[in-house]
Amino acid sequence: MGKPELFSSYYELVKRNHLHPSKTRLKLYISYLFQDVSFDGKTMLDIGGGNGLFSLYGACMGAKLVICLEPELEGAAKGVALRLKQLCDNLTQCSIIPKAVTLQDFDPAGQTFDIILLHNSINHLDEEACVNLQTTDEARARYKAIFRKLSEIAAPSAKLIICDCSRYNLFGLLGVRNPFISGIEWHKHQSPEFWSSMLHEFGFRNPRIRWLYFGHVPMLNKLHLYNCLASFASYLTTSHFCLTMDKVGEPGTIA
Secondary structure (H helix, E strand, C coil), X not given: CCHHXXXXXXXXXXXXXXXXXXXXXXXXXHHHHCCCCCCCXXXXXXXXXXXXXXXXXXXXXXXXXXXXXXXXXXXXXXXXXXXXXXXXXXXCXXXXXXXXXXXXXXXXXXXXXXXXXEECCHHHCCHHHHHCCCCCHHHHHHHHHHHHHHHHHEEEEEEEEEEEXXXXXXXXXXXXXXCCCCCCCHHHCCCHHHHHHHXXXXXXXXXXXXXECCCCCHHHCCCHHHHHHHHHHHHCCCCEEEEEEEECCCCCCCC
């Protein structure tokens, strides 16, 4: 089955389970999120995976194992957990294993992962520490412990994908409400450059940063000038980025 057919099959499951309202917008976002990522025969860890939207994508695109960590499932309404279970039951070619635990409490049992995704969740791994990362050694030590664990469970040449809003945004700087994403507390986030600098110490290399904005054109993402313009446009809107890095060396290798 070719990729268009795979995506159509994926979207049928998404539509049936009311996970996303628009096939066109989802396809554009997927291309932004997973540019140059192959799932064939790979293992995937989806950290803070929510309703399983991207875990399901990895499974439909050929991953042999997907583990979705979503600690809120433990206390969530039964319907949320049931929906994720139903999504897993729809798949025969891949196992999606939902786990209601944090990354810190997750026991990989020796399993390593080729693709590790933190979609809008990196600041929630330890929100208090994230706020203070630039000012206190204690906060940095707490995140270093988290990144050490990421390094330990990352397979050689694993891709680490981190999406979030940057700390820096025009509306946040002006101290006024952002009309595009009104609920963001900018001081609880960090820039992609800050994250990549920290992760470098734990064997993650080759950072690629993409920026999301309303004129997003996936095929132009690799052009430097285009990405500079996208960065500025994103700063004026949502400041949403996608940072991809590669794991160098064996699991647990620290630079």
